[in-house]
Amino acid sequence: MMKSSFLRTLLLVAIMAFAGRTTCAADNGGGTFTAGKKTFLLNGKPFVVKAAELHYPRIPRPYWEHRIKMCRALGMNTICLYVFWNIHEQREGEFNFTGQNDIAAFCRLAQKNGMYVIVRPGPYVCAEWEMGGLPWWLLKKKDIHLREQDPYFMDRVSKFMAKVGEQLAPLTIQNGGPIIMVQVENEYGSYGEDKAYVSAIRDIVRQSGFDKVTLFQCDWASNFTRNGLDDLVWTMNFGTGSDIDSQFSRLRELRPESPLMCSEFWSGWFDKWGARHETRPASAMVAGIDEMLSKGISFSLYMTHGGTSFGHWAGANSPGFAPDVTSYDYDAPINEYGQATPKYYELRRTMEKYSDKRLPSVPKPATELISIPRFSLNEYAPLVFGTDSMCVARSPLTFEELDMGWGTVIYSTSLPEINTPSTLAMKDAHDYAMVYVDGRYIGRTDRVRNETTVSLPPVSRGSRLDIVVEGMGRINFGRAIKDFKGLTGEVTIMANVDGDDVTWKLNDWTMRTLPDSYDHALRAFKRFNDGESMGLKLDSRAGYYRGFFNLKKTGDTFINMETWGKGLVYVNGHAIGRFWSIGPQQTLYVPGCWLKKGRNEIVVLDVAGPVMAETWGQDRPELDKLQTEKSNRHNNPGDRPDLNSATPAAAGQFAQGRAWQTVKFNAPARGRYLAIECSSTHDGSEIAAIAEIYVQDTDGRRIDRSSWSTKYADSEDADNGNHTGDKAFDLQESTWWSTTYGASMPHLLVIDMGAEQTIGALEYLPATGQDAAGLTKDYRIFVY
Template structure:
């Protein structure tokens, strides 16, 4: 039932979160009852398409990378049983995980497969599986040919030659593989998900730097792969010709003059004494407005604290914009000016995509808990809210009071226009003059746009366009610099307007460790895979510093793919609220190698230092609260020769922050 694929909530329906105590991906009776209903319907539609019945389904997967979520064999067994009960009895069932965790939930009667990405050390990935099952067929069920893009981060690419080499390594070892992705695509509408920690929402384009692009175009990566596969064909067989690309058109620039301001087009109001998340108002996606009046005057300097903003909020007092808060940046407070008693306080929150991986998939939208005014030592919770729901349904968007105007708004508004076509074809809507919002064309929700990039265009399949008049509606929550759009023949996927986080190091900061007590020191054994270190004596603290003293190779680079801190019970402590306090160096020229990659739950991404910055290297993690630390776990990069692997190191643990 859970698929991930960077879909919001991993493909699970949002309405599950209406039940406040629901425990997703567990044996929670409510959740499993719904899974059973769903799987029965899946079986009704797809079980007749198993290969022995004349269809093309040759294997069926049970759950998805569950080892990265939890250890619960009874749950995985129950899902397996539901898959069988749904009619999938004629083809092999399998479960996929990472080489580091596939044994956590491995069932004896399922095929075990491993997922990993371009550049990984193939032999190392399958080493443990071959030891446990020497006769088993080997398969990489997801070989990551590229990667997905996040709003506000550089466009992701992966080298074609590395992808092809990895596939050759597998073919030469008789290892089966499935490319993820072979064909990039688009996460239309509101379906783009998010990662956490730290919260980071996915772009609408899922081009993925795949061999076949978002629009179905063949790429250099495709032809390199094709040339490789030719050499493995049986004698006398040849690959068919590559199909021609679908037609692509330009759309001349057209302008928007019909506008419906959001605050002038409010839907029916709902009353709520307490703040509640979007789901409790039966809203799945879109924007929600929370409105109250201040029961007493607010002095200048009072802090407005929201627990929590999910995901992007604009705060208004009597219609005047005071602040914008971005969950990606951990912004949940703002300082207020002096406000009179009776001031209308509006908090407009946009849901940007539910977390699709790990426990954070319980990701309710809007405001999840409460809103407080903090002054001195006093905290006063605001109550008595009027709530307005703005869903993403086309029927809701089109029925607004659109009026002719040439005045550009800096307030949230819906915009309507049309464009005429003599012929149809695929195109890319250039949204680079717009702020933040969503687009609908001929009733189809196309996706999100955000000026910060890296994505600046929205892919429109030609089959959704028509000769003659085409309607387009835009919701812009910030306001455009220019209210016009044109259709381009090529996408813009790599223009980043928001300054990407270059380092987690403030200007002039340099960590000072002289005189600090060393909690542990040692050296790592060279090799791929997790290494666990236990301290001789526990240390207590909130700030954990890993100081890399020397490299395994003769270079300057340090790299960490994933990192765990072990708590009092010897198990990893929660990383959900971790933050990087300091990193002495982060490589952002060649890719997204920032230090927060050490706890992003993705083993194929990593923190890496710049190659001309010498050792030692330091990384300071704010664990968010004081922990009893008994050790840590370190995962180097997955490639052969484990590039950037640290050799000698020291660890420091402190309750107060370090000196800089």
């Protein structure tokens, strides 16, 4: 009797467990996901995608499942992820899908936890990731055409995609797995117009095993038709505060029966070195998701959890050069270290309204937060002891020509006799270059600040010039992704000798490579301790530092780097990420799963040298503390042009509304500087705002903006959303330049185009956010 009762109880428990389990495939082991009439269909039934974007390389593997559970408790039903080509094929032909790179295991964890998966394999992904996910070694072929039908590029894409197919094609929903959709390329309309190329990528994706799964492509509402393919699902990307209906209006016209999806709804934004930490209001994010769900519109929240760009994987943005910080917190609902924010709980309350069952409980943090007392890093090895190889060449070679992906190169040559002060010019030093003469530090150039010259003292013939060049993340967006590192152009010295301007081109270089790796750091300490001679000495505190700290318990912590200069950190052999004293990020996230009870090691490579070689662990991050040498604003009175007597190239009134507008000039205008004067707005406010500006040549073609920079802005709202002048030409329609409240009209923005241009028209996009002020009415445009 008792045995029978016990068996009935076990059976009841098993039935209840099965009934409560969410599955990601049909009962026969396979299923379907298709685009139906105005809705997606999952196994033939209407389905709204509620996706959370997560990136497996930005989350330590021991925390993968916790982050997935956090997304499910938020009310999401799908995980959306990029596949990062360059982390899987770091050397040509050497593929790695194991450990932290085991993307199939990540997808299986999603399925285990009742989540579907959307895969975005690129080959280009952007994501504020090194070179947008493309491998650095592609640049060893200097004439390569990236993201085009370059034979070598397409061959390597095919090989990579085949490897992705081996990992993930067995996990499509048709095969009983969680993958319901696969993306073709990524936001190609922001790069160019080439349907033949996009079609070729589509074919490669299909041939890689994704021939039955639903394929889609994403772009912005302003450009998605340029490369839209008839046989793919079209989705839109836009951010918090956008007018939802207007974002889909064109798609509704062209495909009235198509399901609607925002494949990237931006919850926040990414941070750049030297600029304030980016945030976006929770209320605007939640309102947008509420509106989409009320209208049956699918979405993916980019990012739901951003994580960390560990090691050297943070990229950089363009125009100009704007490297991204290590933290990819993104002001997301789940913060960098995996904890729920107030934004999370506000969104969860809205998501509950659209769930037919009670949401799972919010998981406890994966680990506790700990602090570590201040300690010193007493071991030291000078920078040169990290040398991996030496090479001699007539002209300086790039990192890629030296067969190095990431790190630092010391370039050395002899100087001519110059008896007067001179100017060293390095127009194409990528990215941060420190200059030494006979071992003594002289100065530096910084690509971020567009610095290209250093003043030299008088020098004797044969004096040694050493230039230490650190490469930061390669540009990840726009045409500038072909971003070589090191001294990428000639180096010259200019001086006035006896009344004549004289220029010397420097040749005959010795180059020492210092790759970014923990093993090379350890070798530097061994060489130094063994008394090896490296044949070079720099009078500097730059180099490798090592220290130790003891823990009675482990947990997540944040290593403070405020007393250090610029470089990288390793903890217990794990590459933690880049630091830079300018901020805004002053701490580096160290996951507790990479720490251990007892003795822990920290190694710091500082290419500039610390103020104090000490650090400590905090129980909270510091992501918004700037320590720049000068303001990030562009309001120097000396840079303001006198336009009182100047003749504008165009003047008039912009139409009311938030769509693109084009102003054609009556006659071509030539000059290096573009000035836009805003003297009134349609809403009567004194706020001026511009989301994007392009200029066209006399044939109507857009002129390249990669060398643009802000020359002057009478007002910039740098403290409330980073609305600085560069936002008017940053290739992002969802960010904008805005003046501050209280600054009176007229407002002026002046752009340095880098060289003289002949302009026939200007394209203008007002701030696109619904809550954005500053719809300019009366304007004048000057070119000088």
